[in-house]
Amino acid sequence: MLEIKNLNVWYGGIHAVKDTSISIKRGEIVTLIGANGAGKSSAIRSIAGLVKGAKGSVTYTARSGESISLLGKQPEVMVRLGISLCPEGRRILPHLSVEENLMLGAYSRSDRDGIARDIEYGYTLFPRLRERRRQKGGTLSGGEQQMLSVARALMSHPDLLMLDEPSLGLAPILVSEVFEVIKEINREGRTILLVEQNAFAALKIAHKAYVLEVGCVTLEGSGAELLENPKVKEAYLGG
Ligand SMILES: Nc1ncnc2c1ncn2[C@@H]1O[C@H](COP(=O)(O)OP(=O)(O)O)[C@@H](O)[C@H]1O
Ligand SMILES: [Mg+2]
Secondary structure, three states: EEEEEEEEEEEEEEEEEEEEEEEOOOOEOOOOEEEOOOHHHHHHHHHHOOOOOOEEEEEEEOOOOOOOEEEOHHHHHHHHOOOOEOOOOOOOOOOOOOHHHHHHHHOOOOHHHHHHHHHHHHHHHOOHHOOOOOOEEEOOOOHHHHHHHHHHOOOOOOEEEEEEEEOOOHHHHHHHHHHHHHHHHOOOOOEEEEEEEOOOHHHOOOEEEEEEOOOEEEEEEHHHHHOOOOHHHHHHHOO
């Protein structure tokens, strides 16, 4: 579904992503783990067309069979192709209500009934959001904002959902809750690219995983394999 070959990202003299290749099959959860500064956000953001000057090839095969090169494409094209990014740091709008934030995720659509159904679906995934539907986004706790951000990314019905560190800053119990929902979203047929510093939580749910170190992929395997890998245990799982 997504073939990333020799992806390179530079910011001036900083070479943040170096010749990275990642392959994602339809229906999988693929995770990219790595320490702070490893280049995870740069990689996912360049796939989403948000980094100018990214080089390499990123080829996406849509459900229709259409194959298209993503680098340099506009965000509207991503939405049309069924790709949605849930960015790092919960970029919700603080002065809008929970429900208004969800509506924004459907900006590309005009089917009011469908949108209402999808908002309901978001509330089913995260019942806490339903209780707070009229509350301003900025007054939600960090975990609730993260849930809102995931629910909003689903409002465009993505085939491929990309998540940048959904566990960031969350208490362990909320990490489990958000990751259970990611698994559920995947069971419903959506492909997931998950970027995470929380290697344990990510590897537990991933079909396929890549380790990114200072911009380079240094290890790859199934989630289960990497959970058992001595280097991964030592560097990312606390020994
Ligand atoms: N907009 C930017 N301008 C300059 N350097 C950046 C920018 N974004 C990220 N970097 C640098 O690129 C490297 C990778 O960052 P990032 O992709 O955010 O890593 P991660 O998401 O794995 O923490 C870091 O050295 C970071 O300082
Ligand atoms: Mg990041």
